[in-house]
Amino acid sequence: MLPTTYQRKLEKFGRLHQTSGAFLMPNAWDARTARILEGLGFPALATTSAGLAFSMGLRDSSGSLSRQQVLDNAYSVVSATSLPVSADLENGFGASPEDCAQTVREAEAAGLCGGAIEDATGDPNDPVYGFELAVERIRAAVEAKRAKNFLITARAENFIYGRPDLGDTIRRLKAFEQAGADVVYAPGIPDVACVRKLCEAVSVPVNVVVGLSATT
Numbered sequence: 273m274l275p276t277t278y279q280r281k282l283e284k285f286g287r288l289h290q291t292s293g294a295f296l297m298p299n300a301w302d303a304r305t306a307r308i309l310e311g312l313g314f315p316a317l318a319t320t321s322a323g324l325a326f327s328m329g330l331r332d333s334s335g336s337l338s339r340q341q342v343l344d345n346a347y348s349v350v351s352a353t354s355l356p357v358s359a360d361l362e363n364g365f366g367a368s369p370e371d372c373a374q375t376v377r378e379a380e381a382a383g384l385c386g387g388a389i390e391d392a393t394g395d396p397n398d399p400v401y402g403f404e405l406a407v408e409r410i411r412a413a414v415e416a417k418r419a420k421n422f423l424i425t426a427r428a429e430n431f432i433y434g435r436p437d438l439g440d441t442i443r444r445l446k447a448f449e450q451a452g453a454d455v456v457y458a459p460g461i462p463d464v465a466c467v468r469k470l471c472e473a474v475s476v477p478v479n480v481v482v483g484l485s486a487t488t
Contacts (some may be wrong), residue, residue, distance in 0.1 A: 293410075346359040392433060
């Protein structure tokens with residue numbers, strides 16, 4: 273049985289995603305920023321691999337941070353706040369579906385209420401996983417979670433890796449939804465019109481980052 277406080281956080285996080293309209297979930301890169309953001313009244317927090325990497329003097333690139341580093345940091349954020357926290361789990365820290373599954377199991381053990389897994393490979397010559405493997409990775413992540421309200425955010429990375437193909441991006445996000453993803457996200461979507469098309473194509477909540485474009 274899940275601890276009561278953790279269960280309440282999971283339920284709150286789930287309710288936030290079922291309300292009408294949008295809610296703001298800022299990125300905390302350590303325990304101090306988590307406390308500040310909670311004090312400002314935000315209802316939930318996310319971690320950021322870029323913020324963590326930059327705070328350590330590292331580039332935000334695949335492989336610059338290990339699963340253990342990311343989850344240790346996430347645990348410090350979870351421990352510093354009473355809010356639900358979702359983690360940036362990068363590409364699941366490995367190519368295989370089992371890598372993604374193991375990452376989700378450890379994310380739950382750290383007290384997180386959700387996590388985002390991207391379909392980026394980390395290989396500049398082949399930056400995005402093939403369609404079938406990308407879907408299998410999300411399916412494995414979904415099947416690995418113990419708590420129903422632990423929310424898996426599935427990311428399609430085309431636009432930030434020089435592949436501005438809205439059709440393929442929507443195809444991937446629809447398949448991720450069918451594989452059980454609770455939330456979908458395509459970073460770098462260039463404008464509101466594209467965001468609308470994406471929202472119309474799926475029935476799960478859609479994550480959008482303010483200020484991130486295909487050229488950043």
